Amino acid sequence: MDSVVASVHDVTKTYLMGELAVQVLHGISIDFYQGDYISIMGPSGCGKSTLMNILGCLDQPTSGSYFLGDKDTSLMNDNELSAIRGARLGFIFQSYNLIPQLTVLENIELPLFYQGHTEQHSRRIATELADRVGLGDRLHHRPFELSGGQQQRVAIARALSNDPLIILADEPTGNLDSKSGAEILKLFDELHQQGKTLIMVTHSDELAERSQRQIRLRDGRVESDDRLS
Amino acid sequence: MTDSVNHATAASALQRLTQHLRPVYWTRLRKTAEVGIKSIQAHGLRSLLTVLGIVIGVAAVISMLAVSEGASFEAQQQFRALGSNNIIIKSVKPASMEASGGSNMRPQAISYGLTYEDILTIQQTIPGISNVIPSRIIKKDVRHLGRDISTDVVGTTVDYPISRNYNLRSGRFFSADEMLAQRNVAVISDEVASALFPMTNPLGESIRIDGNYYNIVGVMEPEAYSNLGRSQAGSSNAAPTRIFIPLSAARYRFGETLVRQAASGVEMETVELHEAIIQVEDQDQVEAVGQIIEQILERRHRRVDYAVEVPLALIRQAEESALRDQIVAGAIAGISLLVGGIGIMNIMLASVTERTREIGIRRALGARKQDIVQQFLIEAVILSGVGGLIGVVIGILIPVVISLFWGMTTIVTITAPLLAFSISALIGVVFGIYPSIRAANMDPVEALRHA
Numbered sequence: 001m002d003s004v005v006a007s008v009h010d011v012t013k014t015y016l017m018g019e020l021a022v023q024v025l026h027g028i029s030i031d032f033y034q035g036d037y038i039s040i041m042g043p044s045g046c047g048k049s050t051l052m053n054i055l056g057c058l059d060q061p062t063s064g065s066y067f068l069g070d071k072d073t074s075l076m077n078d079n080e081l082s083a084i085r086g087a088r089l090g091f092i093f094q095s096y097n098l099i100p101q102l103t104v105l106e107n108i109e110l111p112l113f114y115q116g117h118t119e120q121h122s123r124r125i126a127t128e129l130a131d132r133v134g135l136g137d138r139l140h141h142r143p144f145e146l147s148g149g150q151q152q153r154v155a156i157a158r159a160l161s162n163d164p165l166i167i168l169a170d171e172p173t174g175n176l177d178s179k180s181g182a183e184i185l186k187l188f189d190e191l192h193q194q195g196k197t198l199i200m201v202t203h204s205d206e207l208a209e210r211s212q213r214q215i216r217l218r219d220g221r222v223e224s225d226d227r228l229s
Numbered sequence: 230m231t232d233s234v235n236h237a238t239a240a241s242a243l244q245r246l247t248q249h250l251r252p253v254y255w256t257r258l259r260k261t262a263e264v265g266i267k268s269i270q271a272h273g274l275r276s277l278l279t280v281l282g283i284v285i286g287v288a289a290v291i292s293m294l295a296v297s298e299g300a301s302f303e304a305q306q307q308f309r310a311l312g313s314n315n316i317i318i319k320s321v322k323p324a325s326m327e328a329s330g331g332s333n334m335r336p337q338a339i340s341y342g343l344t345y346e347d348i349l350t351i352q353q354t355i356p357g358i359s360n361v362i363p364s365r366i367i368k369k370d371v372r373h374l375g376r377d378i379s380t381d382v383v384g385t386t387v388d389y390p391i392s393r394n395y396n397l398r399s400g401r402f403f404s405a406d407e408m409l410a411q412r413n414v415a416v417i418s419d420e421v422a423s424a425l426f427p428m429t430n431p432l433g434e435s436i437r438i439d440g441n442y443y444n445i446v447g448v449m450e451p452e453a454y455s456n457l458g459r460s461q462a463g464s465s466n467a468a469p470t471r472i473f474i475p476l477s478a479a480r481y482r483f484g485e486t487l488v489r490q491a492a493s494g495v496e497m498e499t500v501e502l503h504e505a506i507i508q509v510e511d512q513d514q515v516e517a518v519g520q521i522i523e524q525i526l527e528r529r530h531r532r533v534d535y536a537v538e539v540p541l542a543l544i545r546q547a548e549e550s551a552l553r554d555q556i557v558a559g560a561i562a563g564i565s566l567l568v569g570g571i572g573i574m575n576i577m578l579a580s581v582t583e584r585t586r587e588i589g590i591r592r593a594l595g596a597r598k599q600d601i602v603q604q605f606l607i608e609a610v611i612l613s614g615v616g617g618l619i620g621v622v623i624g625i626l627i628p629v630v631i632s633l634f635w636g637m638t639t640i641v642t643i644t645a646p647l648l649a650f651s652i653s654a655l656i657g658v659v660f661g662i663y664p665s666i667r668a669a670n671m672d673p674v675e676a677l678r679h680a
């Protein structure tokens with residue numbers, strides 16, 4: 001009954017290292033549904049980040065197709081990929097990736113800035129989101145003045161600012177202590193309850209427990225895809 | 230039919246688009262500029278050192294041009310005061326005579342210089358000459374009551390003041406009638422007036438030269454430039470103190486042979502005319518007439534005991550030398566701006582490398598390549614523009630300081646700072662392009678993985 005928001009079909013990815021071709025993904029096919037909360041797991045080097053980059057339109061598959069919404073991303077040029085990243089996707093990185101010279105508010109506004117929204121509109125949304133992740137009192141602080149957990153919450157607010165179709169989080173708690181990590185996961189639970197589509201890479205079974213669908217990769221293939229109830 | 234409909238919808242769509250984009254576009258530009266300023270501020274000293282080349286280049290060019298412009302203006306002003314339609318011919322004592330005069334035991338008159346015959350020939354053979362104003366210049370002591378002053382007594386014709394744009398302060402110049410009648414009337418320069426008549430009005434008073442009294446009918450205004458030709462009868466650099474009397478009177482009173490007390494004994498020299506101003510009707514003909522005069526005098530004189538000065542040619546020379554200065558300034562500007570530009574490129578490349586991760590983040594959040602190009606270009610332009618601005622300020626201050634401390638005339642034109650600033654901004658664009666494109670072409674995944 002839930003609609004498909006994104007789907008990869010028989011996706012492969014091969015890196016050329018000099019003359020050596022290294023195939024990282026060997027034909028991955030997954031459908032992502034509206035409101036899914038997915039955790040992607042697997043041993044180091046199995047291709048999780050590579051897949052996330054493709055899902056995030058930061059990279060394109062060597063073969064296979066990737067539909068985001070109703071759009072085939074394999075046909076897109078660089079500008080269109082940029083546009084779809086800005087409009088449809090939210091990124092949360094392991095190392096937060098905030099821009100150091102910008103304030104909390106400006107970091108949250110950044111996707112809206114590239115979408116060409118007006119200043120007032122951006123400011124309103126960014127302020128709302130900062131409040132929502134519990135940083136309403138830190139609007140004009142710079143990233144280095146914040147703890148890791150706080151920075152990651154800014155990153156979450158930033159990922160939400162353009163109301164994306166999918167939120168992609170590659171090991172979002174990897175750099176955090178368990179308490180800060182728990183706060184992040186609490187936010188994810190909230191987002192899930194609000195019906196957002198979340199895809200999270202994690203190494204921790206404990207974290208994966210909280211998601212509603214677990215996908216395991218091994219050597220660039222889908223090993224298992226379990227929906228928990 | 231369908232064509233026009235399509236046209237209309239396209240136009241309205243475009244209008245809608247621009248309506249929506251305009252304010253956003255400017256906001257974006259402003260915000261991008263803000264980011265640029267922030268990252269420049271983050272490396273204050275480094276940025277300052279980077280733009281130093283541009284600062285020095287711009288400042289050097291503006292101040293060089295100001296000095297050259299000032300010098301050329303002054304020169305032109307001087308030559309223009311001599312009259313751009315005038316040709317001035319002068320008697321010059323040939324160097325060979327100077328030596329022979331000293332070894333004699335018996336004084337013997339030496340004669341040289343321009344003659345009435347010369348002037349007449351010139352006036353009669355060359356068409357387009359509107360007026361000739363000959364003068365004799367004799368060094369004399371002038372007395373009034375207890376005071377006396379050594380001055381150039383200039384015997385000339387009534388048109389002298391007009392030919393040189395030299396105005397009267399009070400009274401009048403002597404008249405044609407007085408000229409004809411060889412009257413003892415005098416017009417004195419402002420300097421003579423203040424030396425001989427510090428308290429009283431000189432008009433109507435008499436001065437004595439060699440036992441003859443001359444009635445003062447006019448006082449000239451002070452000279453803005455000492456451009457009335459250097460004294461022929463000795464003093465070369467003294468303040469231009471002058472008395473003008475009718476040429477006819479000068480001839481009658483002083484004769485043509487002047488006796489002078491020199492170190493070796495008495496020296497006598499015969500000079501008919503010391504100077505003549507030849508006015509040419511058409512300014513375009515001045516230089517040609519000057520050449521013809523030169524030829525005529527060459528034919529008529531055995532020695533070069535004359536000089537021909539063409540103020541217009543001197544104006545041209547001043548203009549040419551200003552142009553030369555401008556070319557030199559331009560070359561210096563070019564080199565220092567090139568160096569400055571390379572500095573900017575260098576620093577922008579460093580900045581791009583340092584901010585690789587930021588570029589990756591921006592790309593992930595929806596920045597297109599052109600957004601990244603724009604960001605780094607704006608930063609480069611701000612950098613070079615600020616350098617240019619500092620350069621303009623310094624470049625305007627330096628001529629002021631030069632004027633204050635050395636009394637040189639300097640002129641800062643509007644174009645020099647404007648041009649220098651625009652070029653420096655352009656340098657930012659030109660040398661910012663490569664680093665910006667390099668930034669934009671980074672692979673987002675690679676950039677995000679960058680430490």
Ligand SMILES: Nc1ncnc2c1ncn2[C@@H]1O[C@H](COP(=O)(O)OP(=O)(O)OP(=O)(O)O)[C@@H](O)[C@H]1O
Binds near residue numbers: 015045047
């Ligand atoms: N640009 C690249 N060029 C060559 N090989 C690459 C490139 N990027 C990734 N790889 C290789 O692809 C494989 C998968 O990498 P990936 O980053 O997707 O692993 P991962 O599952 O995210 O691992 P981890 O859990 O350690 O983050 C690795 O063997 C890696 O060396």
Ligand SMILES: [Mg+2]
Binds near residue numbers: 048049050170
């Ligand atoms: Mg990874």
